[in-house]
Amino acid sequence: MRSSKTELSSATIKLFPKHSYAYYKVNPKFYKKEALIVPSFDQIKIERVIGSQTFILQHLNQAVSIHTPLLPGSNINHSATSIEIHVAYCELQTTANCFSVNLKLLINEKIIISQPDSNEIKLEFSFYKFLENLTFTNCLPNEIPPELLKNLKCEVFDAWCEEEIELNHSTNTFNEILKITLLIKIIFTDQISLNNLTPNPLIPDSVLTGMFLITGSIIQNISKQTLKTQLLQKNEKLINLLTSGRFYDALLILISITHELQFAYNAIPSERIALNLVLRNLKNIETELLAQL
Secondary structure (H helix, E strand, O other): OEEEEEEOOOOOOOEEEOOHHHHHHOOHHHOOOOOOOOOOEEEEEEEEEEEEEEEEEEEEEEEEEOOOOOOOOOEEOOOOOEEEEEEEEEEEEEOOOOEEEEEEEEEEEEEEEEOOOOOEEEEEEEEEEEEEEEEOOOOOHHHOOHHHHOOOEEEEEEEEEEEEEEEEOOOOEEEEEEEEEEEEEEEEEEEEEHHHOOOOOOOOHHHHHHHHHHHHHHHHHOOOHHHHHHHHHHHHHHHHHHHOOOHHHHHHHHHHHHHHHHHHHHHOHHHHHHHHHHHHHHHHHHHHHHOOO
């Protein structure tokens, strides 16, 4: 059995500036304009979670043909085999009694079979998985203020898959069981007025500890040197903002960087496992910071 994990969440941020130059804070093109004065803004847009639930599902592929003959002693190379899960759409359904979700997943598989003659059989295929009426049991519509119900949406925050593959040498086929785990959240967009907040909330020690752990994770796990350098520079900038107590500057840049990493995740498949680790840690830190507001 092997586990494959995919990070799927994304953060959004929007500034409502009092001055036109405020936008440089969240536009990557302007990250290097350090000489500019910190802009004045009075609202930020964030996504708040009203409920989340983990769903575990199974998918069975039976008697899948292998066009290359299997030699005796052939076996699955689990370390080279991979599965990627992508969300094509996530639709939230609301009734008087419950929330439910309809999903369309795109599952990409690459299966490597090792043979005694040192040749490998590579199988690559994709398919859609449709899931309907995944019902939340720990979050009910009557618990939510009516004015929020019309603005709710769902998001697959995390997804991973474990597979069991069995080769059938006599029929030159394989059977496969996929165990798919989905963490789905119900969210709404909120605007926070910074005029009513304290100048700089206290930054928990755990946030700084987490940032240093992310530095180690980047150094250890990111292999592409250009990407590693960029991430280390941005991480160092965040640490400097946090250690100097600049809570809101750090929060805005953190959310923006998380959003950027989502694009890197899709653009650089070879780094997805490593980026997944970084993204998960950044999202945890983002959650901790938002909890201080």
